[in-house]
Amino acid sequence: MASLAAIKFSALKQNTRFLSDNFLSSVLKVVAISGLCLYLVYLAFFNYSNCPSSKFFSTLNPKQIPTDAGKRADSHANPNFQESPTNISHLVFGLVSAVKTWKDRKPYIDAWWQPNITRGYLILDKPPTPDFLPWPSSSPPLRVSDDTSKLERESKHVSPIMVRMVHSILETFREGDKGVRWYVMAFDDSVLFVENWVDVLNKYDHTKYFYIGDYSETVLSNLFFSFDQGFGGAGIALSYPLAAAMVKDLKGCIRRYPFVKSADTIIQFCVDEFGVPLTVEKGIHQIDLVGDISGFLSSHPQAPLLSLHHLDFVNPIFPSMDKFQSAAHLMKAAKSDQSRLLQQTICYHRPRNWSFSISWGYSVHIYERIHPRSLLKRPLETFRPWLRNAKPPMFMFNTRWPCETPSVFFFESTEKALRNQIVTNYARSASPGYPNCFWKGNGSTNHIARIQVYSSATKRKEIERSECCDIIRADGASIAEVKLRACKDDEIIA
């Protein structure tokens, strides 16, 4: 940990977490008070009663930020709009890395990078040491960051490392790739789901200025930095014209914000100088969480999965594997159907009063009682916030306490099945260390060792509505079978 790069990179990690402990503790005092109220609201919810404090609760909700402005569907009025659909060749990735971290991050990039198909660059902070050479053609083409020390000195930037990160936009753009519609900037410790990026970006008019990203999962990170910024570790997308406009005077913009500690915030300030707001895409995950994030991944928002960042900081997402194997394993499911990956489908086995919650390609949970869909959509709080002692409101979404102890099954394999279907197999896992509490079932699902989920081999085009499912078999046999299908017009999932 002696090298400058390591110090810089850990400074970066620190800075992207929070600004200062003093500020933190004063904020925590404030949130501790509201935390009690949230706890009461939480209890009230579980009694399914009306909570008198729910009005107060709603006043605590973070401001909504416009998310839909100018989506492709509304943009037919623009005469410059090219109707040819966006494909993988229209995206260029700028991946920020460091010599010190690359060795341990390469497996994450290898999990998703398609040599000679995905376009982009891996930008190291300094020339690679001999052990990285020759640079493999299976990795993104190598670039070394410009020396930005002059700019750092001149601007008296409070956080010089951030200058390099912002500057990497210019370095990526400067490569002059042809036919680019989008620049996607991310860190070396993110796994990206490129097919979904293509489909999501295809919704937007790439000839306009767009800045696409997502919040941190941790309320305090957004509070400290900005509710208006995309968290760049997980990835942000800049439309070509926006990137082109920004790089004309990116150095000037960096000089205008020498007091801003986070590269993500500087980038947002630079984007905002063009009057462009953040467009939120809910599948971009900063993962400002620690511990076991299986609860989060098992109740994914209803949006295509775009990225998973910070996999180094959480437990392996598949408990029987290490973190690198886990990333590669999830990719096996992604390769067979990225559009359904982590999409949550809920159905009920009425004869036994069981609830099934499927996170496609990742997990299946069975509860030995009927839980409403809106409850099951809330992640089980198996994880902890980025800040160890944070008080509620900790997360940008509602959670459930993990003591409901579902039977848990994790993705094992996928194969083609008859009639244009894919079957994904899930194997029972030891129940995570959830505390036993009175919600726990009586073990009537214990005979189920594996679950087979059948889904269409045709990619899902519409994500506006979830799919529905039918339990084909759950009693007696050790393998339960579930079939996903489109919901009927007026079908109620209850």
Ligand SMILES: *[C@@H]1O[C@H](CO)[C@@H](O)[C@H](O)[C@H]1NC(C)=O
């Ligand atoms: C992507 O679309 C362009 C037209 O905009 C086309 O020329 C190109 O062949 C397509 N590439 C792929 C990989 O589909």
Ligand SMILES: *[C@@H]1O[C@H](CO)[C@@H](O)[C@H](O)[C@H]1NC(C)=O
């Ligand atoms: C990528 O293309 C280059 C040049 O066409 C080729 O030499 C290299 O082997 C290819 N790499 C992979 C991993 O396919």
Ligand SMILES: *[C@@H]1O[C@H](CO)[C@@H](O)[C@H](O)[C@H]1NC(C)=O
């Ligand atoms: C399922 O729940 C209903 C309603 O609570 C109840 O009447 C029924 O007995 C339950 N069935 C089983 C098998 O527990």
Ligand SMILES: *[C@@H]1O[C@H](CO)[C@@H](O)[C@H](O)[C@H]1NC(C)=O
């Ligand atoms: C569990 O409870 C259900 C209904 O409450 C009952 O039908 C079933 O026999 C019980 N199973 C066991 C193993 O006790």
